[in-house]
Amino acid sequence: MAISELKLPQGVRACTHDGAEQLAQALAVRVADALRQAIATRGRATLVVSGGRSPVPFFEALAQQELPWAQVLVSLADERWVPVNHAGSNEALVRRHLLRGLAAEARFLSLYQVAGNLVQAAELADAAVAELAPIDVLVLGMGDDGHTASLFPHSANLHQALQPDCARRVLPMLAPSEPAQRLTLTLPVLASARLPLLAIQGQAKLNILNAALLPGESAQLPIRAFLNSPLEIHWCP
Ligand SMILES: O=C(O)[C@H](O)[C@@H](O)[C@H](O)[C@H](O)COP(=O)(O)O
Numbered sequence: 374m375a376i377s378e379l380k381l382p383q384g385v386r387a388c389t390h391d392g393a394e395q396l397a398q399a400l401a402v403r404v405a406d407a408l409r410q411a412i413a414t415r416g417r418a419t420l421v422v423s424g425g426r427s428p429v430p431f432f433e434a435l436a437q438q439e440l441p442w443a444q445v446l447v448s449l450a451d452e453r454w455v456p457v458n459h460a461g462s463n464e465a466l467v468r469r470h471l472l473r474g475l476a477a478e479a480r481f482l483s484l485y486q487v488a489g490n491l492v493q494a495a496e497l498a499d500a501a502v503a504e505l506a507p508i509d510v511l512v513l514g515m516g517d518d519g520h521t522a523s524l525f526p527h528s529a530n531l532h533q534a535l536q537p538d539c540a541r542r543v544l545p546m547l548a549p550s551e552p553a554q555r556l557t558l559t560l561p562v563l564a565s566a567r568l569p570l571l572a573i574q575g576q577a578k579l580n581i582l583n584a585a586l587l588p589g590e591s592a593q594l595p596i597r598a599f600l601n602s603p604l605e606i607h608w609c610p
Contacts, residue, residue, distance in 0.1 A: 424463025
């Protein structure tokens, strides 16, 4: 299946790239242009990225883009509740691969909070990200189970997190894989993005996206919540 075969709702646009490196480069150029435009218009820009494994080449390509990085605030769509020196930390990934070179001047807003438990950490993170929305550029990823950010199918707080009027900016979430304790931005914050992007690779993720577009099958696929509004999907085989 090719992404052009999907029945995408109005407002959802798909871009196909030859491979992971081409996707990373094109996405970096797209994001950098949008950040420059935001800075030209409002004097500052907010970029929210995802963690996981696939964004590394994109982070490294973006770090080389020339723009007034000191005017950029960078944060995460979700975080694993582990300290920054833990191998699973998304913040560590961003610091290592994005906040370097030209991009080292950007300001980073942590989701991770030291607290007695995950629920308290989410409350602290909720207050910490008060200045985040509206987001200028959001780069989401998607797992093979249809999760995006740390919005996992069947997780206890999913319904609340996906309410368009959810009063919380950050909620605690339990993932089916380690590190299981997560902090995620909720739908209203993510949906505030002026430029929402979804970067995915491979046939399996395309199949999930296809399932998320089919009525009935889609109910338990959190990515579905992002397919009703403007979205630009970047995909490579
Ligand atoms: O912390 C995380 O794991 C993420 O933010 C998560 O939502 C990620 O985007 C997907 O799991 C896809 O990850 P990959 O793109 O590496 O497959």
